[in-house]
Amino acid sequence: MNVEHYMTKNVITVSPDTIVLEALDIMKENHFHRLPIVKDDQLVGLITEGIVQQHSPSRATSMSIHEMNYLLNRTRVEQLMEKTVITTSKDTLIEEAALIMREKDVSVLPVVDENNHVVGIITEKDIFSALIDLTGYNDPGARLVISISKDQVGVLEKITTILAEANIGISHLFVQHPGEKIEVTIQIDHTETEEVEKILEANGYPVVQTVNK
Template sequence: MNVQNYMTAEVVTVPEDTKVLEALDIMKERNFHRLPVVRNGRMVGLITEEIIQENSPSTATSLSIHELNYLLTKTTVGDIMHKTVVTISATDLLEEAAVRMLEDEVGALPVVEDEDKVIGIITDKDLFRAFIDVMGYNNKGSRIVIDIPEDHSGILEDITNILAADNISINQIAVYRQKEVTQVVIQMDSLQLEEIKEILTTEGYTISSATSKEPKNN
């Protein structure tokens, strides 16, 4: 899946001359933690709650509340914004977005095209949502985890053939290779959990986890 499948397309941006207090009000009203800063429709920086906090006088200073408010009303986002911003393209894979967030220790990436034109934003929460969707966690049906002590070619084909022979449809399948064991996670439509477990254990497979989820009532 690509970034465009999970990004927020309606992005709130602010120009460089926006006052810091105004930017804070926008973040609070929209429940945002960051805002792209634009000039002529092109991104030139990023302002976040953390940046504002870092650039605010400490409570230990001798500034009065009046002086502090005066300072904040005069400071613009352009004065303190981060000008070097990690971005991503809408056509990039979600995995690439995850890697960039981890490597650069950021919680969001502005999505840009055509020389930094902002067309969206993707956050770590969007990646969590994508992971849940890919794994089918919220779907009705059964989920099993099969432990494979000695991984070898042909295992997935064997498992899918076994389930297909009993008309059990697979919605999602994932493989996690660890040092001591390989785990195959399978999400299926069927709610016949005990029958599925018996089918696979009879064929010699070890089930380490098995759960089922009934469909939600509308």
């Protein structure tokens, strides 16, 4: 699954000479917290509510709201914007985009093409949505967590074969390694799990957790 599937494609951008107060109004009206800065169709920076707050006078000062707005109404975004912007491409895997965000400690990645044109933007919320879809948590059915005593080649094939022979469909499957344990989580299209648990346990695969949805 790539960034393209979850990014916002119709990205609102502003130019470097946009007034900060205007940029804040755009963010407020559209219910987001950052804006890519574009000049000559090229990404040149990023302005966020957080950046503006960092450059605003401290509450401990005597500056009034009127005076602060006066300054923000005369400050251009290019004077405050982050110029070294971490970006990604639309073909980047969602997992890789999440890793970039974590390692670089950012909550948003502008998506650019080979010519540095902005073609989208992806945020932490988009990554969360992708995670939920990847695990199938919102899909109907039930989820079973199986404990595996030893990681061996062919284990997943054996489990899927057992369920297939019992006419039980699998929509999602993933493996976790919490500590020294190995767990296989299976999303099935059945809501009656008691018989499924018996089948798995009879074949040496104990079910340690069941979630019916």
